[in-house]
Amino acid sequence: MQAFVLRIAPSGVDLVHEALETDEIIIGWCRCPALINESLRRSDFRSHLKQRYYPEDSTLHRAGAATGHMWRFLREMNAGDLVVVPHGPRFHIAEITGDAYYTEDGVIRDAAFRRPVKWLNDKKPIPRRFAKAALISRMKIHGASAEATDLISEIKDALERAATGQKPSFQQELQSKLTSVVVEELRKGHMDSFGFEHLIKDLLKAMGAQTAEVIGRRIDKGADILATFRIAEAFSYKLAVQAKHWDDRAAVGPEVVQQLIDGIEDAGADLGMVITSGEVSQQAYNCASTYTEETGVRIELVDCGQFAKMLVEQGIGGSKAS
Incomplete structure (x- = not known):
């Protein structure tokens, strides 16, 4: 299937x-x-x-x-x-x-x-x-x-x-409310861009990454975080992430996607992801879609709401995070 x-x-x-x-x-x-x-x-x-x-x-x-x-x-x-x-x-x-x-x-x-x-x-x-x-x-x-x-x-x-035809369960409603709280904290809480990058790293570890590393600013060539995942102990793939700790007044544009593309190609990554605490513009989606169609390398664009939901689903960092 x-x-x-x-x-x-x-x-x-x-x-x-x-x-x-x-x-x-x-x-x-x-x-x-x-x-x-x-x-x-x-x-x-x-x-x-x-x-x-x-x-x-x-x-x-x-x-x-x-x-x-x-x-x-x-x-x-x-x-x-x-x-x-x-x-x-x-x-x-x-x-x-x-x-x-x-x-x-x-x-x-x-x-x-x-x-x-x-x-x-x-x-x-x-x-x-x-x-x-x-x-x-x-x-x-x-x-x-x-x-x-x-x-x-x-x-x-x-x-x-x-x-089921049922209303959302208590757990689902709680997750929804927690997601709203996390969105608010991501945008207005006490977190700078470095903390945002390390939060993403922790999330990737909670999601099963074998390795996840924040790239130093001096050697950053387009990817802020690089992570590796292993599937069935036989196959592995590398993920390149561009982190943008912006608020909702500044939507991610195609120039950010292009920065990630540079990082993907420099690192030889198999998958790319932009994660922002703001919103994502249609132009950015179009840029990512064009690159995927031309190269076969998928780029996921994650806005603040989606990122917050991922954090909640993983226990906001999860027990695997380090």
Whole structure:
């Protein structure tokens, strides 16, 4: 089983209600009907999309990003996979039931590429508060889609919580209140940028990092913290983190993402993360999405609310922290 996040808003038009009615998921870029041809390679996708949508672009950035979304929708998704569809303060979850197809009926609304699905939770939306911090973070993508197979357990957990039909438990309500307190302390409490970096280091250790090191300012080449994680005692990956202890008046911009990219490439990291005590701008999300589509290296952008929830979920540092 795989999992994906998909925004159903081709050409900026919200089609989630239509998707629920027709038991389908939908994506745009319908002026490239040839993409449905299974003999096309990924490079062919990019050529078609560049010619039809971005002929004036001097680079392949936008065509490359679009290629990633369309390749994911048409080639990587399979029957049995899960799809999370963000929709305002809630989200829906579907299970793919069949192959992608192209319908001329959807061309006018840029909704010609579709896949049949079974909507779970009786098609009812799930409040975001039922999702853990990692899933909330992934749902904040500003592109059309994202891979989310690493979050299958979180997706199933959200489904289980929604299936009870009960109000949030005492523990959930307590966590929500604690998260609000942590947000307030992160932004207005007695913590400087050095303390913020060490708090992130402690969180990473609590989350299972074998090593986590704050990089000295004199040798900082774009990453403030480097951590290593080991999976099944056989595989390891390196995480590079850019920490921005700003308040909510200064949203993280693309220049911060570029600093992290420099750090990722200097350290040979497999994953990047920006963590801020403020907010994250759409331009930063776009920059991170473009880099991921071009290189395959994912960059997660974590705002203050998500970071606070991660701290609470791990016991605000957790017993593993050091």
